[in-house]
Amino acid sequence: MTEPPATPDPVPGRTGPAAPPADPGPAGVSVRARGLGHRFSGTADLFTGLDFDLLPGEVVGVCGPSGCGKSTLLSILAGWLPPHTGTLETTGIERTGWVFQNPFGVPGRTALDHVVLPLLAKGLDRAGAETLAGTAMADFRLEAVRDRPFRELSGGEAQRLMLARAVCSAPDLLLVDEPTAQLDLRTAGTVNRTLGAIARAGTIVVIATHDPHTREACTRVLDLAVAAGASSGGEDDGEDGGAAGAAAAGGRTPAPGAPPDGGAAP
Ligand SMILES: Nc1ncnc2c1ncn2[C@@H]1O[C@H](COP(=O)(O)OP(=O)(O)OP(=O)(O)O)[C@@H](O)[C@H]1O
Ligand SMILES: [Mg+2]
DSSP, X not given: OOOOOSSSOOOTTOOSSOOOXXXXXXXXXXXXXXXXXXXXXXXXXXXXXXXXXXXXXXXXXXXXXXXXXXXXXXXXXXXXXXXXXXXXXXXXXXXEEEEOXXXXXXXXXXXXXXXXXXXXXXTOOHHHHHHHHHHHHHHTTOGGGTTSBGGGSOHHHHHHHHHHHHHHTOOSEEEXXXXXXXXXXXXXXXXXXXXXXXXXXXXXXXXXXXXXXXXXXXXXXXXXXXXTTHHHXXXXXXXXXXXXXXXXXXXXXXXXXXXXXXXXXX
């Protein structure tokens, strides 16, 4: 069996009594969602009644079939999109990092330039910023493209570059959309382990993903397939539906076909 979750109230779509407030932890950082639901104008509900708390140290997977609202939920968590129903309270979140499904950068600027930028903005000198940026790039296996212009990077390299840049801005909340969709297994494993290490260093990491390995690497899963409306709103790609019940029971859920606790968590 999977271990019970280390944090309270992981159950999406839960309809029981109101949960106690999230413990913001020693750093005083938390996200608390109650009754969260969303639909766009003229569409059916994507999800409804999501109750969850997010705390530093967690890597939370947002899973579910294509079109069920994973990216939409990230937008709500980022504060870019007000939820149609429910509330979202954040405590101590001063900086949110967002790594998109389709990254974009400045075509003529080098990869290194992109990662150095948030460090320069924090006041580091160029040499110090390049040292830290180089370390972050190595964490995402980007040493080989350090001096290449952005326009020459592959899609997977460009997205890892955005991850390295986001990490250098030291966010309290890091939202990552499909970070491993374009990657080979080995590189995906590196990305998953690095995101786990970033979370353990005190960041709340939320990952929207279809990838069963990434799902398994998360400390907890919010499966939108179990939220009311998702079954009619999404196009089932067969990857997530079977695990919906397990997600509803709370805690980390095994990837379909994986052993109950495959030990892939970072
Ligand atoms: N601004 C918008 N207005 C209307 N509908 C939208 C808008 N943005 C997204 N949608 C619709 O909402 C649904 C959920 O979109 P979303 O991008 O959140 O899905 P997703 O789960 O991230 O999918 P994928 O796995 O393919 O990335 C889709 O059907 C999409 O077409
Ligand atoms: Mg998406």
